[in-house]
Amino acid sequence: MRTPIIAGNWKMHKTVAEAVELATGVRNAVTDVVGVDVVLCPPFTALAALKDVLAGSNVGLGAQNMHFAEQGAFTGEVSPLMLKELCQYVILGHSERRQFFCETDEGVNKKIKVALEHGLRPIVCVGENLAQNEAGETTAFVGGQVKAAFDGLSAEEAAVVIVAYEPIWAIGTGKTADPATANTIIAQSIRGTLAEMYGDDVAQKVRVQYGGSVKPGNVDAFMAQPDIDGALVGGASLSVENFLPLVKAGQ
Ligand code: PGA
Numbered sequence: 001m002r003t004p005i006i007a008g009n010w011k012m013h014k015t016v017a018e019a020v021e022l023a024t025g026v027r028n029a030v031t032d033v034v035g036v037d038v039v040l041c042p043p044f045t046a047l048a049a050l051k052d053v054l055a056g057s058n059v060g061l062g063a064q065n066m067h068f069a070e071q072g073a074f075t076g077e078v079s080p081l082m083l084k085e086l087c088q089y090v091i092l093g094h095s096e097r098r099q100f101f102c103e104t105d106e107g108v109n110k111k112i113k114v115a116l117e118h119g120l121r122p123i124v125c126v127g128e129n130l131a132q133n134e135a136g137e138t139t140a141f142v143g144g145q146v147k148a149a150f151d152g153l154s155a156e157e158a159a160v161v162i163v164a165y166e167p168i169w170a171i172g173t174g175k176t177a178d179p180a181t182a183n184t185i186i187a188q189s190i191r192g193t194l195a196e197m198y199g200d201d202v203a204q205k206v207r208v209q210y211g212g213s214v215k216p217g218n219v220d221a222f223m224a225q226p227d228i229d230g231a232l233v234g235g236a237s238l239s240v241e242n243f244l245p246l247v248k249a250g251q
Contacts, residue, residue, distance in 0.1 A: 002207050004223070004250040005162060005230040007039040007123060008237025009064060009091060009211075019046035020053055025240035027057045029247075034058075036230070036250035039089050039123075040237070044078050047086040062089030062123065065097055068110045080118040090115050091232075093149065094125045095168045105148035112149060116157050123162045123232065124149050125211070126190070130169035138167075142189035147197070155198045159205040163190055164232040170212025172234055179218075182210050183225035191227060216245035223249050 014022060019042045030038055041062040042050055054061055063086075067077035083090060092115065093108035108124065115122045126145040128138045142165065150158055165186050167177050177185075186208050195203035210222045211232035222228050230250055236242040 002205070002229045003035065003037055005037040005039065005207055005209060006243075006247050006250045007041060007062065007089070007091075007164075007209065007230070007232050008243055009094070009232055009234050010040070010042045010237060011064070011096070011234055012043060013238055014042060014046060016046050016049050019043070020049050022238070022240065023050045023053045023059070026243060027054055027059050029240055029244050030059060031057070033247055033251060036247060038247050038250075041089070041091055041123075047083075051086050060089055061087040062091060062121075063087055064091045064094065066090045066092065066111055066115060066120070068107070068114045070114075080114050080120060084118045084120055087120070089121045089123055089162075091123045091125065091164075093145075095127055095129075095166060095171060099168070105145060108149055109151050112161065113152065113157075116153070116160070121160060121162065123164055123209070125164045125166050125232070127164075127166040127168050127171075127212070133167060133169060138185055139189050142185060143193045146190050146193040150194065150197060155202050158194065158198050159202050162207045162209065164209040164211045165190060166211035166232060172213065174213050176213045176218055176222075177210070179210075179221040179225050179228070182222065183227050186210070186225075186227040214246060216242055216249075219246050219249040 039060040070081045092111045097103040112122045128141045191203040207229040209230040209232045210228050214231040214233045215236045
């Protein structure tokens with residue numbers, strides 16, 4: 001049985017003061033929530049403050065990106081050593097990182113390995129763009145991304161990685177994938193690829209989230225799908241009012 005995971009990706013939103021207010025609100029609203037992992041991923045600047053806000057609570061903390069080196073001359077970057085004293089999760093290979101900051105499959109794979117070495121749990125994003133979707137390339141493309149992301153990982157390492165299937169055309173657009181179609185892509189391209197690489201046991205252990213315009217009004221349809229174990233949420237994670245129903249839907 002896979003524990004659902006509902007994660008908020010705040011992207012480049014919230015000052016430290018605003019982040020503390022939102023995280024405090026989420027923490028206080030979910031005290032009685034059990035059976036679902038709740039994770040907040042604020043900007044780097046708010047991680048230290050939120051570590052204190054969330055200490056001893058049932059809400060986990062994650063970063064939105066990470067460099068693969070432990071330290072060095074990489075101006076503007078944040079390393080696994082820096083993150084591991086602040087948080088437990090790290091989003092890697094988000095489509096916005098791939099699209100706007102030239103992240104490659106190879107780089108994402110390197111980061112996943114380093115995150116795991118440091119005890120950080122990666123949330124690895126995959127997903128096709130609109131042109132690929134319309135050309136019927138989704139299954140092959142997403143399968144290829146999964147294969148590249150997990151390249152060289154042991155079965156034990158693979159089993160703790162979380163994958164987020166996020167069709168790029170559904171992110172922040174208000175459009176969502178059809179829940180049954182998303183489930184099929186996850187079953188075939190994500191679990192199917194993992195089954196080829198590691199066998200069925202690992203493929204069934206890996207938690208896979210859906211992401212892309214998840215809102216209180218559509219979350220139940222995604223959570224009802226057998227291969228969808230939660231959601232990676234952008235816009236609707238920016239208020240307690242919108243995020244709380246998503247957490248409850250994960251229960
Ligand atoms: P969205 O973002 O919920 O605003 O579509 C999802 C994401 O990018 O993780």
